[in-house]
Structures are given as structure tokens and as C-alpha cells.
Amino acid sequence: MTAASAHVVRELSTATSLPALGTCCVHCGEALGAQAQLLPALQDQTNGSEATPAWVCCVGCLAAMNFAAPELLSTPLNHSDDGHNFAGWDRAELMAHMQPAESGGYVVNLAVDAVHCPNCAWLIELSLQRISPDLRVSVDVPLRMLRLQFDPAQQPLSKLVAALNQIGYPARLIHGASDHKLSNKSLKQLFVAGLCALQAMMFAEPLYWSNSDLPLQTAQFFAWLSALITLPAISYSGSRFFTGARNELRLGRPAIDSLIALSLLLAFIGSGIGLLRGSQAVYFDAIAMFIFVLLLGRLLEANVMAKARAFSMRLQDVMPAMARLASGGLRELHKLKFGDCLQAVPGEVLIADGVLQSASCVLSNAMFDGEAAPTLLLQGAPVFAGASVASGICVYQITALGENTQLAQIARASQQTAAAQNPSAAETALMATRFTLAVMALAICTSIVWWLIAPERALAVTLSVLTVACPCALGLALPLTRALAHACLQRLGVILLQPDALDRIAQVDCVMFDKTGTLTMIDAKSVRVATTGSLSTSDALGIARALEVGSTHPLARPLSQAADAAQSAQFMASAVEHLPGLGVRGVINGALWRLGKPALSGLADADCVVLSGPQASATFDFQERLQQGAIEAVSALKRLGIATQIVSGDSQARVQALATRLGISRQDYRCTPTEKSALAKAHRAAGRFPMMLGDGVNDAIALAGAHVAVSLGAANPLARMHADVLLLNDDLKAVPALIRTARQSVIIARQNLLWARAYNVVAIPLAALGCIGPVWAAVGMAASSLLVSLNAARLLHKTPKAGAPLASVKASTALS
């Protein structure tokens, strides 16, 4: 919300052209992205002669250069209080967004969008720790989140946020505090269970050699010791199974937790009785190890899922928590009312629908029309929540808030479509319930029958049934496979946002691609220039670059890059004027030049951009370039037997040309979002399972209609909100890999379930007949679960590793 300093920084760079291709950040060496900025000091030198321009990749590296080597910058950046008051951060209402920390103070999660590379994390941590060494700061670079533990009494949040702002990292508060780190309690439980299991095994070892000359008293002594050491494992570490079982029983759906709890209780009580009677039938070590193995599996899965959830939460956070009033000061969203005047600076998102009050402002409505360019709006024009300010200061009067905004209505519409999805998780839960009930019923029958035949063996046999039938294999089969699949996919830069996404991806039999932004992209190499009159190609590009300075139009960047590549002469444009929906015009060397749609120059409408001036004109044609890995992805999908299809809003000619190039036989062009959604639904009605790839917000509705919705990482937040899967690095090769991994994991999960069932079907009757003693039952159970785990681990070797071409995933995987 306090993007003002980012604004300052951006202004520094607007007067410059864009970096030449292949330039890297001088600070961290990363490739330059959309946030790239020219260093101010070195910029001055470029006026001289041959000094090479130096670029930084992000606000963070700029701030780092300033922080560490201010002498390099002729005019040190000064982000200090540029008229913004951070007092709003200290209001009592904000405490609702904070969690009390276990070790005192409060924890707050902030979204810091400017975080780009490990340097950013370092800089943030260093500068905050300078304020107070007691602060606990952790920056999650892939998530661009900052977790801050602080004491409001000593360091007010406003001071910390102001400090962040000062070094160029405006922070936003995240709604609904959530914790994505490992839960402290489960870590402790796991550790206690593991330690107790090891020690119980040590103490129990003499019992396994009881045929030797160990005196009975010594054996008894060790049995008591292993009972003692198992106590913390069952009462502390195992407590979650008992709470889980209680919850399941309260809902009337006993499942795995109930069975685990029952086995633990019976095994413990049974062993306890055995201990008192002085028999050798004690299984305390098995109990502790059982708890440890179960907890380990759960922690693995919970860790992976929590990360994915935090990611989605971070992405869903479209709206800032506070708004800046035009009259100055900050106010919480829920306290705003109709007629209030709000202010937003470039880079910020509007938080309410309203009427524009400032004279003019350039807004990006990508939230609504997906692929559209930023548009210039004049005073009195309606503006919508979710639009972001591209340039100018936007002052607007509120006409609709919260649930009544257009954005909320679109979001609701796509949520309703999404609600029609079938959850396959329910099936698994039902299966677990049935298994549990069956085993319990069998155990009861066994104990009754054996009580009648041989009362002295009843307990041992019942325990054998419960132990041998332990859902260990069943309990591990699914979560372990799933956790491993998630981990493998993360390495590829794929994030699953829905718990049941894997099962659905494995079913996919056709993939629908959106075109622009998904299969194709536009860059400098794709600009084709045709000139008339005395104008040279190089000058045409130079003039276009001069006119587009500071523009955020999607074509401006490729144009400027093409001009850099052609080493065009530098022109200076004055009196530049943006013509809404048409283009831009300005005066260069005393002559008026226009750049924009053909209509701007009085020509017939065509698919190109025209530059026209005195006695000369140029036509720029933009060839869309294929997205990274598109060809490989399509052919790999074909090998997997998956049908491919293009659905696009673009013209027939362009769509068909692309389809021919990629070898996609089926294509639909000039589709509205509703038509895209209808196409997806038609597939589903025909019994197929379509996967839809898209990025625009218009796709949100279409995405929700598909069986699996995949969103590209650069997509905007609303589309991501309804995606099942995120591709972080825009590499389409991840799509076939994703489907392959999902199928593999479903196959392995199925094998594991099959094994677990076969094992149970054979072992339980044998145990019930008294053929398997409790010790061998425990051995069988352990072997079975080991087999299941090893089978699941095969997944790690079967999935491709993230290779060298995935440059942008470096930051996310290296740190995760």
C-alpha cells in the first residue's frame, strides 16, 4: 500500500530506455525482468560517452547498492518519509491480523512484492535487525512473504514498516494471518516419538533374545523400562491420534485416526496387562515406532501442503488491508464509506469501484479484460476495484465497496462454477471408514470366539488382528505418495493448490491452451518494421522508443528493446499526449509524430502499429513468439495420448498459423470467456477430462469450467485464485511432466493400496485363526509399511529433474 518509494524509484528510470538484451543485474547477476532499473549515477555518465549503462534487477538490488556503496550513486536515493504517515499501522484494529507468538510478542505476515532475489531477503533482515536485534525476521523469497515476530510495546509496527519502505520494500498486510512454517508442536511430537522409539527398542532388545539365558527378572526389568519410555510417546506424541479419533467419532465417521487410536490403546493396555502378568507378550517398542512412522508421514505431507496453501493465500491477497485517503492518512477497508475519496499511486491496486476525480490517469484493467493494454481515463470515468495504476496519481470517489464491486462479482461467478467439482477425497475417507469398521468388527468377533474357545489366548489373538491389520500401509500409502509427488512437482516449478488436484490431473485426457500469454509471447525479436518515405528502420524504431518512454503498454517494451538492438539514434519527444484507445503523439525535432493504431493515422484498421510523421511512415508488425517449451510440450502431450486444442479470442489466421506450427489439430478462435467455458463443459459432458491452461482473468470463468485449471505464474491474481495448479516459471514443458508425475503417483498409490489390501486380506484371517503371534504381526506390519514407503520413493526417480533451461525457477527451488 505504501508503494510511494517504489514510485520514486520508478521515476528515476522512466527517463531511460530499456536494457539491451542479455544485460544482467550489476548486483546479483540475475537476468533483468520487468522491475529492471538503470542506476542513476551511471545514467548521468551515459551523457558523456562510452560508459556502459549499469542495470539492477529490482528495487532490492538498487537499495542494496545504495545501502552498501552509496558513493556509486551520485545522488543517493532518499526514500525517507516522502509525505507518508505510517501511524495507521499501529491501530488497535490491526491486531486482528496478528497471532500471539509462543515465545512472546506477535507474529505478522507481510507481503513484500519487491522481494526478488536472495539479496532482498538479506537486506531486509539486516536492516530490520539493526532496529532491534530482538526482532525475528524471516523472508520467504519464492513466496515474497515476510514473517515478522515483534513486540508492539517496544517496536511499533509503523516503525518497522517505515524502515522497510525506506529501503525500498513497501509492505502489505496479509489478510487472515497464517503460518506456513513447520508447526512447532508436530516437530516436538515427532522428535519425542523418534527418540522414545529408539530407546524403547534398545530396552526391548533383550526380550527378543528371551530364549537365551537371560534371567526372568532381568527380562521383566527391561520390559518395564520399555513401558516407561513408551509413555511420553503415547501420551504426548500420540495425543493427536486420540484427538483425531474423538473428532471422527463425534462426526460419526470413524476413519484411520480411530483405528490408530484403538490399536494404540489396545496394544498399550494389552502389553500393560502382559507386563503385570509377567508374560513375554509386550509390544511397547512397536507402539513407539508405529507413532513415529505415522507422524513422519503426516509431517511430510503437512509441510508440503502448508507451503502450497501459503502460496495460494499470498496470491489471493489482491486487496491491501488499508486504503490511502486523498486527504492524506490511511484508513482500514471496512471503515470506508460511499463518497470517500481515495488515492492510489502507480503500482497500487484500486480497492473500490468509483469515479475518477483526478484529471487523467492510466489504469491497467487486466483484472477484467485480461490481455488488454493500460488505458488512459479522464476525469469522471468509472474505475473498478482490482485495476492497477500504470501511471499518474489516481484519485477516485467510491461508488461500490467490498462484495458489491465488479471484481467481487466476477470472483463469485467463477467460484460458483468451481463449486460443481467432484471431490475424490471423500471416496478415500469413506474407504478408510469402512476399513476401520470392518477391522473393529472382526476384532470384536475374534475376541468373543477366542474367549469361548481359549480365554487365555483371546487378548493376544485380538491384538494380533489389530496389529497385523494396522492401517499403517493404508495410512501411509496415500499421504506419502502425495507428499513425494508434491515435492517432485515443486522442483519443476509446479505448485498444486488443491489437495485433490493430483487425482484429477491423472485423469486428464485433453489439454486446452489459451493463446496469448500462454502459448505465445511478444518480445523485441518479433518486431517487423516496414518503412515508407525517407525514414530508415533504425530511425523509425528510435522515434517510436522516444514516444513510448514511460509507457506501460505491452508493446512498448518490445519496441524499445528492438530500438536498442538496432542501435537507433536517441530522439527526444516533447508534448507527448496519450490518445485513449488509439495511441500516442508527440513532437520530435519540431515535427508531429503519431504512434498507434492505423486509425490514428487515418488508415484502415489492421493488425499492426503505425508510426506516421511528415512525409514518412512505418508499420510495425508484431510476430508472437512461441512460449518456452511449447513445441516440446505439445509433442510430449501427444506421446502421452492426450488431445490438444487451442482456444483463443484472437483472429482465425493467427490461431491457425500457430496451430499448424505446433501441430495442434483442433482450434477455436474468436472465443469469448463464456464460450471457452462452454467448450470445457462440453468436453466434460462428453465424458472427457479437460485441462485448461490460461493466464488472463477472463480465463477465470473458463478455468473454473475445466476439470483441471492450470495458471501460469505471471498470471494475474484473480485467475490464480481459481487455479488448481500454478506454473511458476512459464515453461510449458512442465505440463507433460506434471501429467506424467500425476499419473505415476496415482499408479503407485494404487499399487500401494492393492498391496495393503492383499496383505490385509491374507494376514488378518491368519491372525484371527491364531496362526500369527503378536510379534510376527508387528514384524509383518512393519515390513508392509516399509514396502509401501519404498514403492512411493520410486516416484522421486521417475520424475524428471528441473534442468538447466529453467532459469527462473532457480530462485524458487534453490530456496525451497
Place this chain on the structure above:
Amino acid sequence: MNAILLLIPISLLLIVLAIWAFFWAVDHAQFDALERASLVPLERDDAESTPPPAHTRDD
């Protein structure tokens, strides 16, 4: 036998110690940011006096 009678209390004591140490570590945020820790050795602690060099590109 006497050796066992001595060693068993010691082992129990060690377990209590280990659990206490682990709980202390968890409570003192030692497991909060497992990703960042691996990057700390790459960072320079003298960054204030010298200009930051080109970061290792293949980190």
C-alpha cells in the same frame, strides 16, 4: 549387572536432556526459516565497507 544399573539412568537422563535441548531450539525459532540458513554462508558480512561484488551467478 551393575554396569547396566548405572548406564540405564544415564541413558534416561540423556533422553531428557536431548528432549529439553530440542524443545529449546524449536521454541527459539531455530526451525522457523530452514531455507534461509543455507544461504547465510554466501552472504558477506563486510558489505558495509566494500561495494557488493557480482553475486555468484550459479548459486
